[in-house]
Amino acid sequence: MLIRMLVNGEWREADVWPGSSLLFVLREELGLPGSKNACEQGECGSCSAWLDGELVCTCLVLAAQAHGREVRTVESLSGEDRLHPVQEAFLEAGAVQCGFCTPGLVVAVTDLLDHDPAPDELTVREALSGNLCRCTGYEKVFDAVRLAARRKQEGSW
Ligand code: FES
Ligand code: FES
Numbered sequence: 001m002l003i004r005m006l007v008n009g010e011w012r013e014a015d016v017w018p019g020s021s022l023l024f025v026l027r028e029e030l031g032l033p034g035s036k037n038a039c040e041q042g043e044c045g046s047c048s049a050w051l052d053g054e055l056v057c058t059c060l061v062l063a064a065q066a067h068g069r070e071v072r073t074v075e076s077l078s079g080e081d082r083l084h085p086v087q088e089a090f091l092e093a094g095a096v097q098c099g100f101c102t103p104g105l106v107v108a109v110t111d112l113l114d115h116d117p118a119p120d121e122l123t124v125r126e127a128l129s130g131n132l133c134r135c136t137g138y139e140k141v142f143d144a145v146r147l148a149a150r151r152k153q154e155g156s157w
Contacts, residue, residue, distance in 0.1 A: 003067040007032070008076040016063045023047045023058035025066075026073060034074040034103045038132075045131030048104040049073045055111045057130075074103040077110060085157040086110045089148035090141075097135035105131045109145050117152045119145075 004013045007030060014029040021040070026032045026049070035058055036046035042060045049058050050072040051065075077084035083091070086109050096102050105128065112119055112127040119127065124145050133141065151157055 001064060003063055005066045005068065006070040008072055014063070018062070018064055020063045021059050022049075022051070022056075022061040022063045022066050022071070025063040026058060026071070032073050032075050036100055036103055038100065043132065044101070044104070045108060045128075046101050046104040048107040048131070050107070050111070055108065074107050077106065084110065085151055086113070086144070086148045089144040089151070093140050093144035093147055095136055095140040095144040101131060101133040101135075105133065105141060109148060112145075113149055113152050118149060 001018055002013060002015050003025075004011060006012075007026070012030055014025050016025050016029065023035055023037055023040070026035055027037065035049050037059065038044045038046040040059045042057045045057065047058045048055060050056070050070075051061060052069050078087060084106070086106050090096050090102060090106060095105075108128055108131050112124065116123060121142075124142060128141065128145075
């Protein structure tokens, strides 16, 4: 079946098997490998992206469900020569090791701070509870969230 979706500001088409996940189509058909494929069961958050502005696990969404809708992936966050402030905060805080979980975490943190620029600790932990990281132990990730949140409250992004 042919589907059409607005992906990172550009209308894209793909001829997909009706059972294809949105994650598969983004990665394999549309050349957007930023959303990672780890569990394919909605458990790890590495495939997180926005569908009509709502945070979703793209492994749990059929590509056909995204027909006619807006998808934003982690690739939409950085410019050609600049990182998104949340990405910068991850780098500065040392919150990236193997990096496999990082795109999903960056999307989840961006979503959190867009809705709540000054989240308390419990809110941060709750918001990121669906994102698994096997490397960092999470403390550096929380440091990155605090850094990005502070800069957002200061108005630097
Ligand atoms: S790959 Fe989608 S939640 Fe793990
Ligand atoms: S940095 Fe390796 S899984 Fe998170």
